[in-house]
Amino acid sequence: MKQETSTLETDDPFSDTLPAYTLVNLRINGQTHKLRLQPWVSLLDAIREYVGLTGTKKGCDHGQCGACTVLVDGKRINSCLTLAIMKDGAEITTIEGLADGEANHPLQDAFIEHDAFQCGYCTPGQICSAIGMFNEGRAHTLEDVKEFMSGNICRCGAYTNINAAIMEVKSKLENE
């Protein structure tokens, strides 16, 4: 990666040179976004502020709440704890990319049916996290789901409904 200016390589503690811009290719929901970013931009802020997909939410910016969960190559991660430049070329899926054409992902419909949210702010993260959990293939029982979904806080307290939605879709997917 070519750097446009020199970076913080100096002994002077009062040097305030800003980090250089680099070109990053972010592949989000099947579309490539060519961005000029400074390395201090988190994947979350890149998705929200630079690409403009605001479905992914910032709830703490510290990896403590799960609202920013997205799928990277099928694995769920906290996008606030990831720098955008680390995911150059990776396949990123956000809440906006889950539908198959006009058809919602079954979890999206199940979340509506089971009223698995109230304010809806944690919902994109909950849904992406649940899909990531399905991909991991280690959640077999309700107790497993409760354990493996515990990285996504829902302050409205919709957990029992979230679990009902997840269990319904889980058994549907397994019977397919």
Place this chain on the structure above:
Amino acid sequence: MTTKYIGKPASRVDGLEKVTGKARYSADFKVEGLTYGFIVSSSIAKGKITGIDSSRALALDGVLQVFTHENVRNLPWFKLRYTDLDAPSGTPFRPFYDNTIRFSMQPVALVIAETFELARYASSLIKVDYEEETHTSSLYQNISKSFKAPKGKIGYVPPKSRGNADAAYEDAAFKIQAEYKHSAEHHNPMELFSTTAIWDNEKLTVYDKTQGVSNCQFYIGNVFGLAYKDVRIISPYVGGAFGSGLRPQHQLFMAVLAALELKRPVKVGLTRQQMFSFGHRPATLQKLALSASPEGTLESVRHEAYSETSQFENYTEVIVNWSATMYACENVELKYELVKLDTFTPLDMRAPGAVTGVHAMESAMDELAYTLKMDPLIFRLKNYTDEDQVNEKPFSSKELVACYREGAEKFGWAARNVEPRSMRDGKNLVGWGVATAAWDANQMPSRAKALLSIDGKLVVSSGTSDIGTGTYTIMTQIAAEILGIAIENVTFKLGDTNLPLAPLEGGSWTAASVGSAVKTVCEDVRKILLKHAVKTKASPFYNYDPNKLQIDSGEIFDPNDSSKGISVTEIMRLAGVNSIEETSTSGPNPLVGRKYTMNSHAAVFAEVKVDEDLGTVDVTRVVCAVAAGKILNPKTARSQILGGVVWGISKALEEESKLDHQYGRFMNHNLSEYHVPVNKDINDIEVIFVEEKDDIVNPLGVKGVGEIGIIGVAGAIANAVFHATGVRVRNLPITMDKVLQIAEDDRNQVAV
């Protein structure tokens, strides 16, 4: 009728937007040329700023401005210009007003830059010098300085005593007294507070996270000297609030200040840490003394509460009053006092006051029941009352006995062995507890507008808020049913000061207040439609009595004559009207309020399992039986109660904002150290809505369900912990260390 929607479990009308990421919360609005703000918070709790050096920040390419008290001019000095609809008495905090630091993490500077990252980095380069003064932040060390809580805040009613509680207590055969400590708590909605302000063509547009767009319009207009009509606040989606959005928060002031000054759009968000720098549920100390006759008649109640407030405002909430209305008792003495600390002013947080006072009262009731050797549920039934003894009025409705009965049945209460430590599941001690809850069923004046177009689409609107409560959905249901058209043809709009005025979204009054306005305005539109049906010559109902006509599924018909009918759209076409637009106001009937006390009620049953070795508490089952009048939507209302129960579990076992008195600062200011329940913490929760018909409370017969779900939960859990372990933990949250320590203290006491 086919277009009957009220009372049906409709899925949320905003559900699709929420599961697809299309719902726009305050930080989600894209604006051309947006700049970003980052707030610098004070590192001391009390003192003066002696100097701020912003030069390094300002020297960076892309940093546009650094605002501090030194360069912000022309703000009003008159303190009342900073007030808002939820402000208590006192002097509201005025950001950048002077160099005085009044609380830890007070905003002391605002950096505006071209990117978020740059603003954040630049904020770290700002050097603030302070002259520190000695602060005080401990409620418990300052109880001696308490003073009587003054009036002045919306919803606050001073406590009223009756009879002679001291004498009755002195003479009573059975009595208990105890102290309860509650830590401060922070709302911590998932959404970070954020505001985007745009100054364009002498008009201000603001996207804000708030529970009251009009409150923010009022505040911004007053503080920045703008005409209200030139300030538009927009807030279609709110990512949780729980009371935190009742007052304008720091970022609103900051974003508007910068946008007006720089003439550029500005977005300012608070970090999770900074969300511990505004209102919180206050820390409290409560003292209770109860006494009863040998038959179990409650003879006296003495309830005192000491609560913190800031040095500059007197935050008040109703903590002790509930103890005077929940049970029949002739002798009640209440006291509610405040203690001023160098912290920010507390703020209404879900079921403010009640959640605090009722936990203590319900714990004390349980303790007294054990003293009497009575089943705690029987003891409550024995002291049941149908009269509000404080105001000497009957309740408009009170199906609490049905809550006790249906809740106990579902829970299996009858199988309970009254003895503590009598139930066990492996290495866990099992306990069952019960508690009662009550909350106000208020209605506020509210306005709503309805616009019916010739294509049969109805748009109803009101400047209220949906913080996850289901406002969008229930208002759509009410409008569709009252007018008699399919729900798919109805859209409800909210969260915009261009819409008719609505009260703050809080206090569980939105369903009653805005719902009644929506009902009224749709009735008005319906009347106009029927008038057209009988006055239009080409109408099949020309010259009919409009009172004999009905509207269902968008068709006007006579139930006694099925041969005729005309659609709503057709009658509008025939009458030559393109649209019908009406705006109506609805408010409480003051006569009713004078004659009746209006409360919602609940009975909560909880099962806990306590690890005997570790003292960890798991809430394995909760049954919450609620009497809240008409339930408009059992699906969304159930979710409200589920959420309330989760909050109650959280209050009982997890939540605690820990003040480090050395710094006067909440130290666990993040979601890792400030504990709220995660998925794994929550087990079975059963919600029951008992039948409760109330024609008095308001035209819809609803009482609201936002807070009644949380109020009794902490008491039921604390009582279940006692039943499981024989250990009475009176200070919340009930953490493992307290369970083990008190168990040890009890053993030592027995040994002595």
